Amino acid sequence: MTIADKIRNIFRLFRRTPPPAAQQRGFAAAQLNRLTESWRLTAERIDDELRNDLDALRSRSRKLEFDNDFMRNYLDIAETNIVGETAPRLVSLVDNAPGSPDNGARTAIVNSWAEWGKPGVCEVSGHYSWAGLCQAIVRGTARDGEALVLPKYGKAAGNKWGYSLQLFDVDRLATWLNRTADGTQNAIVAGVEINPNGRPVAYHFTTGQMTAASARNAERVPADAVLHRFIPQRAEQRRGIPWGHAAILSMYYSGEFALSALVAAKHGADHLGFFVSPDGSAPPIGTETTDEDGSEGARIVTSAAGTWDTIPTGYDIRTVDSKYPNEVFGPFLKIANQRMASGLPGASYPELCNDYEAVNFSSIRAALLSARDEWKKRQTWFAAAWLEPIFADWLRFSLLNGAILLDNGAALPIIKADKFAAHAWQFRGWAWVDPLKDVETAREGIALRITSRSRIAREQGRDIEEIFDDLQTEEALARQYGIDLTTPPATPLNPKQEQQPA
Template identity: 30%
Template sequence: MKRPLHKRLGRAFRSALRELRGQRGVFDGAGVHRLLLDWIAQTRSADEEVRGDIRMLRARARELGRNNSYVKRYFRLLVTNVIGPMGIKLQAQVWAGDQPDSKANAAIEEAWNAWANAPVTVDGRLTLRRFEKLILKTVACDGEAFVRLWRGFEGNAHGLALQAIDADLIDETFNRPRRGTQNEIRMGVEIDAIGRPVGYWIWDSVGTDLMRERYFIPAAEMLHLYDPDRVNQTRGVTWVHSVMVPAHMLNAYEESEAVAARIGASKMGLFEKRADSLAGDLASDPRPATMEANPGTFEIVPDGYEFKAWEPDHPTAQFPAFIKQMLRKIASGFSVFYNVLANDAEGVSYSTMRSFALVERDDWRSIQQDFIDMWRRPLYAAWLGMALLTGSLKLSSRDPSRYMAVRHRPRGWQWIDPEKEAKAAVLSIQNGLGTRTGFLAEKGEDIEDVFAELAREQALAKEYGLSIFGEPVPAEEPKEEQPKDSEDPEEEKDEDQAEVEDEVNA
């Protein structure tokens, strides 16, 4: 008798599965056996992975940034260590032949500072430093940031203003394949045949308004800031994605332990009916058979019942260790020092803190350079072109390419052990193993600014009669009058002899 089709298919499937389980490849990570059957890995493009999850990831990252103390702490650390209290400085390094063009450099820095220290946004609210703090946090939280460059803006003398566009307005559901000369659209980004962005399709309003429409912004007017994780990735993914689940679980666990501890600190218990009680059931009593766990209050036990205390043991003894382990995992996902993220300096030695701080600073420097590459360099190019065009920056030439040699100087850090590291810096400079410029740059300082400030200090100290170290300058001794040159003794002798001869002759 021939077996039914479903039984034959089931038998074939089980046979194939047994054969597949028995295979052992060269790499253990590619093996398929009973211990790895729940390890599901798919081979998809970067955009296919992002497309379905980007909106939910973005929404959850924003919620964690609002309500989770540790995620909010990371965003603050990021902004503080990348942007810093004084922002990213601009240092012009234009040369005229084999000499620095001091006049052009001073003019560029003065014009840039005039623009950056005034409101640079189209709504006139934020200076460049505050706008960069917002943009960097947006890149970390949303995974990407969109900034429109308004060239020819009439609100300032430089003709350039900035507008941040919410990532929700770039519709990730808007996709179109390439047909003939028609460009492909991936998640709201229009790209050409070689994958270069041509423009962005933007909703004119946020939300689910059925009347809203998309409009097109050319790529030349938009800066799209994100850090791709894979090749050919069109949209950015939040930096919080790898710590979302542990951060959410930890937040819920801490809340549960806090509630349990509060209840445990209050009186609470159960009403238990005595076996010999003749009282009626509490269900027939119109009053609810419940009690509130309020500290300092006492309930009247119903007739025929006795109170049985319930004392939950919370927080448990494992609470601190569990919290610390979860925070270590979250800190690793953010690539920051656990003790800094958790504000926990318990049991940390100086050498351990120093070694971790040095590693962490390298990560911050890497993010600083990424931010400069994807944001500051194109921003400076856009500003320079408009400043030369409007005349707010007056130079000998209006060719922007002559003045692109600038250095964006991010913040630095003070030495962990100033005395030891200052001595090491002095020895390195004396032995030709380093320069003052390099050591000052590590602290976020410019050698020209330092030398100029030293010169001003010396001039001021001299004006007040002090040395550069605060000691009084020795008073200058009055110059002694030089005695008149005495006459030649031979001449005096001749004069005396002449006087004697005159007297004899007389």
């Protein structure tokens, strides 16, 4: 072998490809390494997590309602968008035959429902009207994750309908009470007793005051005597989770940061500087105060605009250079608040944080429409979870007690309960984002027969029959006063735009 061959062999050794590293299997997001070691993994079921964390999670959510302006605003937004200023309106759909409405029964049911919904009638404590009760349920569910209502029947209801409601604090549910199922008893998960199919059969309420002596006493109440509702997020979930659970930490820390920055800015504005002596003693200037016990207090130095002070001999001044207000404070807090808003269902950042500085028509329209879709989902949940069972019980007991009267004074008969049960709910709607374009779109939709006036009215939270009643009354009043309500011919939006001759 020549010297050249030996050199080529040496270079071949250096050029050899190293053996391939062992390939990582599985999902990268599931790997446990130095970058993910603080990311706790858990294989617990949702009920196991709730029994440990629910009370603390609910307490912190309630604390934020008291102290955090964004949380309070979010709860107001949820209450307003789901319920609104009035409760969802009952629309009776009783018919004598298909296409032949029973207007007498419809009016009687709607009027009786409205009378039952007055304060002091529908709720036993007298603090809520029906609209107020709906608002309290929505607010409590958003804040606590769940709401609890106990129906009252017969004489206990305290009204002629024989049916009323009592709003309870979900703290009464014994979260601490848990047991596994065996051959003789059902399982209990965070105070909710369930059968083998997972259906609640009873609720366990903490009795007495929440003290060390009584905190472990609970009373069992059958499930058919309780309305306990929440929006489940996972299968086999027995208790509700606060709607803002994913944003609680962001909301708390951004609030604490904003408060600290505000305090730092105020401190920097209040303190102009310090007098410094060689031995650290206080300077002999200003006003010396004396405490109540006669001890010498701190020296107070006042400052006024346009004054000059004389520094005592041997003393120096150190000025305060506060970092706040800081130019990056606003952008940083805005990003934190955007993240917070993303964790609150149905909340749009501009509305939640009252920040419309950088929005334009397109962006605010997209944000509003997306938020409204979320609120419509929760309106549908509210109707199924609360309105339907409450109306069914109210109608049954009202018919039993003869409380729904026709115009002639006759009571609707209980034998036709199935007929009288036909109904729908009209939730609040929203005004058009761009009225001119939306009106044109609605007009074209009606012309093409791809929508209806009733549907358009429902989207705005109105009833087409009420609109027709208003129009009829308005036209009759106009005729009485001799006013012509004929719609004038349309004029172009831009007066300069005139039709050009052909």
